[in-house]
Amino acid sequence: MPRISESTVRRLSHYYRALAEVEAEGGDVISSQRLAEREGTTPAQVRKDLSHFGSFGRRGLGYNVAHLRREIRRILGLDRRWRVAVVGAGHIGAALLGYRGFSAQGFDVVAVFDNDPQRIGQVLGAVQVRDVAELRAAAAAEAFDIGVVATPPPTAQAVADLLVSVGVSAILNFAPRKLFIPARVALRNVDLTMALENLSFALTPARGSRRRRAQD
Amino acid sequence: MPRISESTVRRLSHYYRALAEVEAEGGDVISSQRLAEREGTTPAQVRKDLSHFGSFGRRGLGYNVAHLRREIRRILGLDRRWRVAVVGAGHIGAALLGYRGFSAQGFDVVAVFDNDPQRIGQVLGAVQVRDVAELRAAAAAEAFDIGVVATPPPTAQAVADLLVSVGVSAILNFAPRKLFIPARVALRNVDLTMALENLSFALTPARGSRRRRAQD
DNA sequence: TAGATTGTTAATCGATTAACAATC
């Protein structure tokens, strides 16, 4: 019932990874202390994050690795598969199709669309690129859960509108552009431009030229 | 002097984009109100963010579009170029090399390394893939500012260590793995797996099976 | 001048951290 922050969900992903590793290493039980160390956070934070969803540990002992991993898997919804349609068959679209982690995570790319005649008909991964004009009909027949926007910025909003109108439940946006969509549709952005600009900021020492001087 | 939050920097990127568009549309002056609307935030937030760096507007009038854009450009450090070395010439590495936004943002990919003999020698974009064993010598000669980790997770930490040891100032990490590096080296992560898991969480309604029931 | 809008201070909100009783 309490709203879960995006930071908490991000950390759950981290814990999930760490637990998979620990399990592979043959670890049986882990404390919030050790789990925190592995992912660069604090024990209190680990316990607080988990407490939003239930009690998964045993006082005095810690957490059963396999059990906690299954629970987080369920919490994150990774115990089912999602049908994904990608719009845009450029560099990013192609990289996504070649990315094995995608399907390992339960995401099946079942369709790719583009509007460039040169790209339509090409085969990426296991699917053939179709004309975006066919997207509406395809959606009716194939029930996409998630739409991926991998087009240039100027067309991103129109593509998002189209995906919303055919009923996707979520959009993953790779275009460096703010998308406006109804609150009922989940939206996450993977923005390389923003990461670069963040990095550039971190690398730039001489900011705040307008700051007051020492004697002020 | 006050520490600037990553959220603030992210929003500066958004404002920068919006200003570029407004300028292209011929807009001369813009209020915090209109700027906020375009990027889905609030006028107070816009003014607060900018106030960390100086006073760029005029009371009663708003902000001069071209001027504010230049100022944010300077704040973000986008008025210079960075020398980037990419390690890992797989799907992601290839997508980066094909990504025009990279160089448009001031980031020049001057070298690509891999350890796969099949990939060494291939030409990606304008550069030839070199053996990662040559990275140390190349760094001495070519002075990389930024290292990009685009390898599979198991080698990501070792690659990061190598990049730190040859003196890069920042690392951009695409591997779904927490990297531990010295505080003096800036780190940003672009994590597709995390975005997917976040989306999966948002799509999953039946969480918190361990939550107390109504009568408790 | 009157209306508009900034820059900044104060109030609110939410997330992180600390502390500790419960209990294995």
Next chain:
DNA sequence: TAGATTGTTAATCGATTAACAATC
């Protein structure tokens, strides 16, 4: 039992929002 570690409540911290005097 004694030591360890959870789950949860309280304290702290930081970021967002609201309010308003300054001023174009």
